[in-house]
Amino acid sequence: MAFSLPSLPYDYAALEPHVDxxxxxxxxxxxxxxxxxxxxxxxxxxxxxxxxxxxxxxxxxxxxxxxxxxxxxxxxxxxxxxxxxxxxxIMTNPSNTNGPMGDLKAAIEADFGSVDEMKTKFNAAAAGRFGSGWAWLGVDEAGKLHIESTPNQDNPLMSHLPDTKPLFPVLGLDVWEHAYYLKYQNRRPEYIAAFWNVVNWEQAAENFKAGKEHKVLLDGAPAPKM
Structure with missing residues (x-):
């Protein structure tokens, strides 16, 4: 069966003013x-x-x-x-984002010291990606959180990647220019900072829970195995 474009869980203006x-x-x-x-x-x-x-x-x-x-x-x-x-x-209307809670917040604090420190390291990974790519927060098979950056359309599921650890994605940010250039032009750090205003922390918590069980969510359910 052919793959298809998924519908957005919100309308195109829902992330304004942070994403146009x-x-x-x-x-x-x-x-x-x-x-x-x-x-x-x-x-x-x-x-x-x-x-x-x-x-x-x-x-x-x-x-x-x-x-x-x-x-x-x-x-x-x-x-x-x-x-x-x-x-x-992993994004939602700004009115729906309240920060990490529960097990995810506890894990972030345990692995990074604080939510703010996690954001600082994530922002650095996103800003430091040369050219096009992504920044990720993911959980490894031992249940520990890590931050990685991948080039182009690579991701932590691709376990062959050099200098990266296989992870179950929890958060991800697209830093290709097409994701932000109309609004932010060359000001990538400003776009990265704005991302935190639209993070769907409930979805992130579900991703984290699934990752700790060595699963990857797909359309709200664990992905079928090959």
């Missing part, structure tokens, strides 16, 4: 749709892969499970599809 409606519309209907289209086109050549979920497809990147002639396309566009599907859900 025009950027959200273009980002969702143009950029994300292109990743979906390119991924489907690549998998048309190998229809047996169409039954593999997007999470396991990302985990299989750079393994012999993905044929050599579509490895790069799947890495870039399968990564883009997963990353953006994750990204839309």
């Amino acid at each position: 409606a025009t950027t959200m519309n273009i980002h969702h209907t143009k950029h994300h749709q292109t990743y979906v289209n390119n991924l489907n086109a690549a998998l048309d050549k190998f229809p047996e892969l169409k039954s593999v979920g997007i999470v396991d497809l990302n985990k299989a990147v750079n393994t012999d499970k993905i044929p050599a002639d579509i490895k790069t396309v799947v890495r870039n566009n399968g990564g883009g599809h997963y990353n953006h599907s994750f990204f839309w859900k």
Whole structure:
């Protein structure tokens, strides 16, 4: 079955004034749709892969499970599809964001010292990513939180990546210029700071809970296994 563009859980203007409606519309209907289209086109050549979920497809990147002639396309566009599907859900209307609570807050304080220190390190990872990429907060198999930055459309599910630790994503921020340039131009740190005003901490808590159980949420439920 072909992959499809997921609907947003809010309207395009819901993240204003921190993320503008025009950027959200273009980002969702143009950029994300292109990743979906390119991924489907690549998998048309190998229809047996169409039954593999997007999470396991990302985990299989750079393994012999993905044929050599579509490895790069799947890495870039399968990564883009997963990353953006994750990204839309980790944001919410500013009126709905109240900061981390419960087990996630306790884990952040245990692993980073404070929520503010976690944000500082996350911001540094996002700002320090040269060119296009992502910043991530994720949990490892031992239940410990880490911050990573990945290039392009790579993500922590792709365990082959150099200088990174395989993680179950909890938070992710897109720092490609198309995510912020209309509003923030070259002021990436300003965009990064604004992100904290739209974080869906309830979703982050669910991601953290699933990650501690070595699961990855997909549309609110654990992703099916390959």
